[in-house]
Amino acid sequence: xxxxxxxxxxxxxxxxxTATLKCYPIPRHDTVYWYQQxxxxxxxFLISFYEKMQxxxxxxxxxxxxxQFSDYHSELNMSSLDQGDSALYFCASSSNSGGGxxxxxFGPGTRLTVL
Amino acid sequence: TQLLExxxxxxxxxxxxxxxxxxxxxxxxxxxxxxxxxxxxGPVLLVTVVTGGEVKKxxxxxxxxxxxxxxxxxxxxxxQPGDTGLxxxxxxxxxxxxxxxxxxxxxxVNP
Numbered sequence: 700x701x702x703x704x705x706x707x708x709x710x711x712x713x714x715x716x717t718a719t720l721k722c723y724p725i726p727r728h729d730t731v732y733w734y735q736q737x738x739x740x741x742x743x744f745l746i747s748f749y750e751k752m753q754x755x756x757x758x759x760x761x762x763x764x765x766x767q768f769s770d771y772h773s774e775l776n777m778s779s780l781d782q783g784d785s786a787l788y789f790c791a792s793s794s795n796s797g798g799g800x801x802x803x804x805f806g807p808g809t810r811l812t813v814l
Numbered sequence: 815t816q817l818l819e820x821x822x823x824x825x826x827x828x829x830x831x832x833x834x835x836x837x838x839x840x841x842x843x844x845x846x847x848x849x850x851x852x853x854x855x856g857p858v859l860l861v862t863v864v865t866g867g868e869v870k871k872x873x874x875x876x877x878x879x880x881x882x883x884x885x886x887x888x889x890x891x892x893x894q895p896g897d898t899g900l901x902x903x904x905x906x907x908x909x910x911x912x913x914x915x916x917x918x919x920x921x922x923v924n925p
């Protein structure tokens with residue numbers, strides 16, 4: 700079965716640079732979530748989109764923005780990167796239409812390293 | 815404060831032993847999910863429980879959702895070295911879509 704696809708898998712950036720992470724949800728899933736996981740930490744929710752509209756917001760810095768496109772893929776844009784942004788970034792998707800159980804399926808993650 | 819308290823944090827057992835991991839909260843969850851995560855990889859869904867008192871079995875793994883939907887447990891029977899990994903519980907509260915995670919249980923099963 701098709702899973703969540705994330706790209707790139709690894710990304711190395713310098714301080715103050717920008718980065719764009721991409722997420723392609725499971726086909727027919729309408730909701731996308733972004734999480735950040737620091738070393739030894741549990742995943743922390745950043746932001747989610749349902750049908751291309753922001754649906755919930757967590758601890759996402761103002762330097763970050765995200766959007767969901769008409770084909771349901773999502774991009775997380777990160778600017779003015781600093782070393783504290785180094786982490787694993789996960790995208791998850793779910794189907795929230797028609798009374799789904801909101802089970803979230805995770806992608807393999809993007810490992811961002813800021814030097 | 816951690817909304818979902820998961821215990822134990824670390825567990826090292828011998829092959830063939832049984833174990834139980836607990837996930838507790840003072841809050842009610844509309845659903846609760848258990849994931850297994852390998853280092854550097856995304857969490858892989860094991861099960862979703864949505865009904866209070868629900869029990870689900872996945873081979874040697876048994877998952878239970880508390881009657882009040884505030885807690886859950888994962889029981890592994892006759893653990894095998896292949897069960898080694900990080901187990902995460904995560905829940906969704908009513909009115910929110912985000913998953914709230916426990917800190918995880920790092921399980922090591924020794925041959």
